[in-house]
Amino acid sequence: MENYFNYFAEIEEHFQKRRGTGLLLSTLDWALIETWKDAGIPLEAALRGIDAAFERYEARPSRTRKVNSLAYCAQEVFATAEDMKEAAVGTARDKPTDAGTVRGFQPAEIAAFLRKNAEALAAAKLPQGTGLSAQAIALETARTLRDLANKIAESKSLPRLEDLERRLTVMEEKLFAALLAVTPDDEVLSVRTEADRELAPYRRKMPAAQIGQLQKQYVHKRLLERYGLPRLSLFYM
Known part of the structure; x- marks a missing residue:
C-alpha cells in the first residue's frame, strides 16, 4: 500500500483540512481508519472518498451542523475504493513500495x-x-x-x-x-x-x-x- 506508514496521519490531516477546523479524532474514527487499513483500502481511495463526502455535504442547501466524525465519509470511501478497484481490472499493477523506504x-x-x-x-x-x-x-x-x-x-x-x-x-x-x-x-x-x-x-x-x-x-x-x-x-x- 502506498504511503503505508503514513496512512493514519494523512487521513487525519486530510479530514481536518476539509472540515476547516481542528478536531481530534475520536476512538470511533481511529477504529474506522483501522478497518479501512485492514480491508486494504488504498490511501488514495480514502482521501478521495473524504473529498467526495465533503463535496456532497457542501452542496446541501443547509449546513447548520458540521461534520463531526470520519464515519460521515465511510460510504463514499467504500464506493471510491470499489470504483478504483474496478478501474484497475485488466491494468498492470504498480510494483508495491517497500514499506521500509516510506x-x-x-x-x-x-x-x-x-x-x-x-x-x-x-x-x-x-x-x-x-x-x-x-x-x-x-x-x-x-x-x-x-x-x-x-x-x-x-x-x-x-x-x-x-x-x-x-x-x-x-x-x-x-x-x-x-x-x-x-x-x-x-x-x-x-x-x-x-x-x-x-x-x-x-x-x-x-x-x-x-x-x-x-x-x-x-x-x-x-x-x-x-x-x-x-x-x-x-x-x-
Whole structure:
C-alpha cells in the first residue's frame, strides 16, 4: 500500500483540512481508519472518498451542523475504493513500495519503539481470569519485543517491515483476546454499548461486515486504553 506508514496521519490531516477546523479524532474514527487499513483500502481511495463526502455535504442547501466524525465519509470511501478497484481490472499493477523506504525508518528507531512497548507491557497490572493470565501473556509479549529489538539493533539493518508488522499484529491480537476474556462482562458490555451508540447514526452508510469489524476495533482500542497498554503496530511509532 502506498504511503503505508503514513496512512493514519494523512487521513487525519486530510479530514481536518476539509472540515476547516481542528478536531481530534475520536476512538470511533481511529477504529474506522483501522478497518479501512485492514480491508486494504488504498490511501488514495480514502482521501478521495473524504473529498467526495465533503463535496456532497457542501452542496446541501443547509449546513447548520458540521461534520463531526470520519464515519460521515465511510460510504463514499467504500464506493471510491470499489470504483478504483474496478478501474484497475485488466491494468498492470504498480510494483508495491517497500514499506521500509516510506518514512526512512532506522533500525535504532524501530528497536527503541519495541523496547518502549516492552517496558510498558512489563509494568502493566492486568487482571487474571480462571485458567488465563493476561499478565503472563503481556510479560511473554514483552520478552519477545525485547528479543526482536536486540536482533534489529545488533544487525544494524532494517528487517522486512511487512513481516515484522504481521508478527506485531499477531501478538497484539493474542493480548487483546486475553484482555477480552479476563475483563468483567459488565465492562465489556458497557464498551460495546458505547460503540453501538456512536455507530448508530452511520449504520445505514456502512456494510454490515464493516460495522462488525468497526465494533471489534472500537472494543480493542478501549480495552487497551483501559489497561494503559501500548499499540504494538509500527503505525504508532
